[in-house]
Amino acid sequence: MTHILAIDQGTTSTRAILFDARMQAVGTAQKEFSQHFPQEGWVEHDAEEIWASVLKVCRDVMESQGVTPGQIAGIGITNQRETTVIWDRATGKPLGNAIVWQDRRTAGICERFRQAGCEDDISAQTGLLLDPYFSGTKVKWMLDTFPGARERATAGELLFGTIDSFLVWRLTGGRVHATDATNAARTLLFDIHQGVWSDEICDLLDVPAAMLPEVRDCASEFGHTTLFGGSIPILGVAGDQQAATMGQACFEPGMMKSTYGTGCFALLNTGTEPVESQNRLLTTIACQLGGQRTYALEGSIFIAGAAVQWLRDALRIIDDAAQSGELAAQSDPNQQVVLVPAFTGLGAPYWNPDCRGAIFGLTRNSGRAEIARAALESIAYQTRDLWQAMQGDWGSETDVILRVDGGMSASNWAMQGLADLLGAPVDRPVMQETTALGAAWLAGMQAGVYPDRAGFAETWALDRRFEPVMSAEKRDAAYARWQRAVQAAMAF
Template identity: 50%
Template sequence: MAENIIVIDEGTTSTRTMLFAADGEPLGSAQREFQQHYPGAGLVEHDAAEIWEATLACTRAMIKKAGGAEHVAAIGITNQRETVVFWDRTTGEPLAPAIVWQDRRTAADCAALKDAGHEETVQATTGLLLDPYFSGSKIGWALRNWPQLREAGERLAVGTIESYLIFRLTGGVHVSDATNASRTLLMNINGAGGWDAGLCDLLGVPMTLLPEITGCTTSVGSTDPDLFGSAIPICGMAGDQQAATIGQACLAPGQTKATFGTGAFILSASGTVRPRSANRLLATVLVQEGDARSYALEGSVFVAGSLIKWLRDGLGLLANAGESEGLARSVADNGGVYLVPALTGLGAPHWRPDVLAAISGLSFATSKAHVARAALEAQAYQAHDLKSAFAADGVDWADLRIDGGMAANDWMAQDLADMLNLTVERPDFVESTALGAAMLAATGAGLYPDLASAAKTMRGTATRFTPALDADKRKTRLAGWQSALANVLS
């Protein structure tokens, strides 16, 4: 009997494939980094062919560890969501660079559409705001500016990362799950809505280029037998933040998770009722089982772990990312230093793609430890801003479940609890994104009757961090952050 689950977890800087037992126990992992390309200010691209080769190698390693394809019940896929790929339907080869979710090249286009009065309709239809973060404006820009895409004609296919990988794995199935489709600015998320003709026209995206929208536990096909020795069903797909929310078992209304990866993404489940925000938060599809959709309210922060990576690679202040925790502990406080990490603009609740990052409060007494601490503190400050926005929309957090690479930092986890003044829970297995995709695949493969049952069985134990900061110190620190933030936004 096929007793294992393979999960392909496509991040922003690396590809990873994980092997899970049916009960959620992690059995192995293979990972490869791939290059981010920065051809100009605000431009971020990937080579989709490099991603495919890395995916193939990592997946083959985990199938071998499982004992062969016959021991794998299903494949699940989770991915960086708004990154868009352009490829040839006949060969599967990319026709242009993939435009990454961090890319800001369409900021002027989005601003023009907003100035023309389109944002209210966009938000009502998609749950999103007019921002270059989302896929739709990227597709429209590429079609206008890259002639090879127009020249491809009917050979051109477009999709987010999971769509591209499914196409390559199956040898031609062109689909996108509802969570990823809901991040494009092109999908009507209300009721049983699909691609919206009006929005496609607005952003200059022919609907014929787009994949079929499917459920998250739907069997979309099987892998080409030549890839792994025999065919394996693909039946679990979700964008990385939705997958992490599922992996944290945040399925009931009000349950909240925060993933601290390249960016930081906080989602609160809202059940079958689509949330509506008056505070520039996002409504998104959390999961679709069959034809039944449930939703979440989301706040997206563009820079989290990438800030620590920048301190390491860009400024040379850190030898490795883990050093940030020791540096933060080595000083009594931040020394008056605040870092507003707007390296690719600011996301929710500000949505200011035009602003730049800033470090304030520097003096000759400032050390790299103060800067490292300020970078970690910025995560709690940004989370605090989002908590206030969620509460104003009627969705306050009783506690917070965190995951992602940065969540392994005990100092940061405690600082979140202190600044938010609530209990923070971190699963002992922090890779909730991959675990959520495993839950979806296990449900799609029939190993569990529904997603709630899979989540109940497969989620493991957790560590809790409780608030321990004096209220006056919390107030003083937040006042310093608000001052630094105001200078950036002015």
């Protein structure tokens, strides 16, 4: 058995990547799927379409590489986190569309619990904040909205899961209803200190315990799938940002990665003790291996690569994402156009679900290039917000080098801009599919074919280091403009 199959179920596409015995990616298949925006601030996925995309990419990659199930030692699953599915235990059919992590429909529910004084207690247990981002209020909304759903969930007829859990259920033919600790940590229902579902929060949100998946280590047995013409064990599961943290080998306290996909998620490993943020960051589980939890501080930005998609799909000023850097490079350096990409509210450290996007500093000379530049710079400014918050929580005396990955990290222009606006070096690894690599590593380690943490960390290789070249004066002035722009957008 020479291969590991990683399934990376992301927000905009599903990928299957085959890794060989030396942890090299030897084949990839990818499929985009539909995004549904039924109302302002709502974002949904069709869980059946996601499932079909998973089957397709797995079959395609095995076929293209001529690899049979008998040659695959294990499957690792990694997924968009928080996105919520409820399905029927008997039929496996979803109750409705999945509510995506970006969806803001439960802002009112969050506000009601905040007014009732529940946020501190919820934060203390979960490490999260009362924001529609997390699964808990999405589950509540579904149970409140679909007639008879709560009664059926209480009777054990309906099951809840994040995407990993839904895929494990489907892949195992309904035999396993499980998730891993990193995905559980994003639900708002999980006590990250005790490593168990919180009865108190489940009662508060009226979520029946009978519908919750069993929580397992990231590398453990999640059953077998026989859907590809032979039996393959599922041996690894982790939320995509945590998988990327592992794929970047950020195993030591103080190591940090930032992934630029649809959104941007920066995780700083804080070791075996959770650190409570004083700067509106999240405390989360980075991984759980052998029953031992490692924690992280996380900064979550909702719009990163999605701003580039907006340039392509809504403004139509580029044909594909890679052109954004070329266009930005043509911009007039003397213009000071700032884009606040709060298309679905603002995440860390602002946590403002009602804020919407804004552009400042336009002149008659502002055009496509300046807008493209503002879009790419907005990702760097948002990372600096997180960077400062992390330094506040972790201590700024430590020299943290940021490891970057995700689709947008391919843009040299954006990564140089990031180093400039942070005033710190940015490291991009050779292997930029770190999310899939992390999931593959979990499964391969569990299968006994890949090395342990130390051996894996030695394989991390630098593609390019981006050193800051911008003057401190220019950097501070630019960042001050961004801060004013955010305040103005929130006041609008």
